Amino acid sequence: GAGVSQTPSNKVTEKGKYVELRCDPISGHTALYWYRQSLGQGPEFLIYFQGTGAADDSGLPNDRFFAVRPEGSVSTLKIQRTERGDSAVYLCASSLTRARETEAFFGQGTRLTVV
């Protein structure tokens, strides 16, 4: 497809479990971003990749959250020991370059529910 693809679209997990959320950016986009959107709020920045490296991970809430992008394309957001407060929609976005003037394209998100 032409857009940013995120899988799964929905994930229900038990408290304490480990989850992985996947993002397939638009082909050729070098910059990739993860955001978290809690109910009734706007998206909040988590981490930004330029190529394979995490250029800014200042938005990750704690060390239970980790993300990788080993080949500079697909990215995986990993959450260890999930807590009920982690329930949110996790959004991925990509842009052609890291320049601030380039448009960021968003996926439809993964809705994570921790029970």
Added chain:
Amino acid sequence: AQSVSQHNHHVILSEAASLELGCNYSYGGTVNLFWYVQYPGQHLQLLLKYFSGDPLVKGIKGFEAEFIKSKFSFNLRKPSVQWSDTAEYFCAVNSRENAGNMLTFGGGTRLMVKP
């Protein structure tokens, strides 16, 4: 740290009414400004953006926004709304000091247009 405020959380209008959604940001430096829209069941899409130049920006679907630097505002307007404009609208900024295109979003405004 930069922040974005959208004062109207829910707006209900009848078709053909005029729309203005407020957005204020707090950041002393130079910013780029955006409005994103999320239609029901769809992903975030860019509506319009301001980087420099004419402070009155025109976007898709008849939307426009005006950057007023002295008021730290970037309000969204549309002269005559349609039922199809029912969606959630997010104002966002990025700082030109950021390494990438990380966005800080407001909390969003849910617009319902009654036919």
